[in-house]
Amino acid sequence: MLIFEQSVSGRMAVAQMPEVQGLDSCIPENAKRGVPPQWPEVSELQVVRHFTRLSQRNFSIDTHLYPLGSCTMKYNPRGVHRAALLDGFTAQHPLFDAQSIQGTLSALFSLQQYLAEITGMQEVSLTPMAGSQGEFAGVAMIKAYHHARGDVGRTEMLIPDAAHGTNPASAVMCGFSVIEIPTRADGDIDMQALNAHLSPRTAGIMLTNPSTLGLFVRQIKDIAEAVHRAGGLLYYDGANLNAILGQVRPGDMGFDVMHLNLHKTFATPHGGGGPGAGPVAANAKLSPFLPGPMVIKTENGFCWSTPLEKPASIGRLSCFMGNVGILLRAYFYIRLVGADGLKRIAQFATLNANYVLAQLQRAG
Structure with a gap:
């Protein structure tokens, strides 16, 4: 009613x-009401x-397991919310001078470093304002890399049928043709089909590991070697990063660029389409193309980068500097659980997933 x-x-x-x-x-x-509101x-x-x-009547993370597509949202620790809502953070404006927001910039700089270490990448840009925007940024960086080398004929993006559902959309938005690679009955990628589609037209491959089937891609090293040998790059969709935190890093698997979903992996709020944050991380090969601005450290403290620091950058993806309130929550979450806690998160997440699998198998 x-x-x-x-x-x-x-x-x-x-x-x-x-x-x-x-x-x-x-x-x-002329802006005042003529009659009182009803x-x-x-x-x-x-x-x-x-x-x-x-x-x-709400379906929320506070009352239920919250599945959304392939995403399963985490509980959002209240202490993390309280820290991010301190007046020193919330009373700031994006146009404040860098010297007046050194505390915030210090936290964001540390978050960039934390995420780079967690993913095995060289640098991280925090500005993408959603996982989808971070994914778009990563694919745009792949395109910018090839074009910077004059290799404009690389127009195809390989995407396994067990990849995250947004991958084809991001590839098409960046002007690539999508080539679907099948998976075998055991869930692994069909290497014969992959090799058959590798060519001078290959820009790269987009993978989620574990895949949306919930299985770790066991031939990831072979895939990386084959794609790199063909001149392509590897994109990692961070949708399922939670399952491997502290166990293995995408950069060590051979991936060149990736995005992170902070709501899936680092317990930031999610719902209603936002606000969100989808940082994008890259190795040395692709870091020159990261979107800006990024937080940099100088002898005078912390400040926002300018196009002078990264002239090859794909540019801004949003106004100001991203959803700082969400980024701060991810920073405090990482500080809360620590390195050992991140490892335990992945261990328990995998254990819980296998428990559910066993129960489903038992139920028939």
């Missing part, structure tokens, strides 16, 4: 809101019960 349907003439509730002095004089006459006439008790009842 809508709250308007509960309206009874004459009922009222006292609004629990602070008075704002001088508000009336701030609003131009609010529902309800008691305070009705308002409380109505919205409490609606909140109890």
Whole structure:
């Protein structure tokens, strides 16, 4: 039932809101209402019960396992929220001078370093404002790399049929043709089919490891060698990074660029399409093309990078510097659990997944 349907003439509730002095004089006459708004006439008790009842109907990470596509969201620790909501962070504006936000820049610089170490990459840009945007950035970097070398004939992106569902969309948005690579009955990539499609037209391959089948791609070293030998690059979709945290790093597997989904791996909020953050990480070969700005450290402290630091960058993907509130939550989450905690997260995640698998097999 809508709250308007509960309206009874004459009922009222006292609004629990602070008075704002001088508000009336701030609003131009032509912007003021001619007639009062038609609010529902309800008691305070009705308002409380109505919205409490609606909140109890929510499907949320606080009440349920939260599957969304191939994503399973993590519980968001309240201590992490509280830290990110400190006045020193929330009272800032994106246009503040770098010297006045040194604490925030220090945290973001550390987050860049943490994510680079976790993924085995050289550098990380935090500015993409969603996993999808980070994925687009990584594919755009692959294209920029080939074009910078004059290798404009590389127009094909190889994508296994067990890759993350967004991969074909990102490849097409960057102007690539998608070549689907089949998987075998055991879940591994069909190496014969892969080798048959490698050519001077190959820009790269997009993989998730573990794949969306929930299986680790066992021939990843062979795949990396074959694709690199053909002149292509490897893109890692971070959708399932949670399963291998602290166990193996994408950079060590041979991947050149990747994005991270902070809501999947580092317990930041997710829902309703945002706000999000999808940092993109790259090895030495592709780091010159990372989107900006990034946080850099100088003898005078921390500051935002300019196009002078990375003239080959694919440029900005969003206004300002990304969703800093989400990035701070990821920073505090990593500090909360530590390196050993990240390893245990992957171990327990894999154990839990196999437990569910065994239960499903038992249930038939």
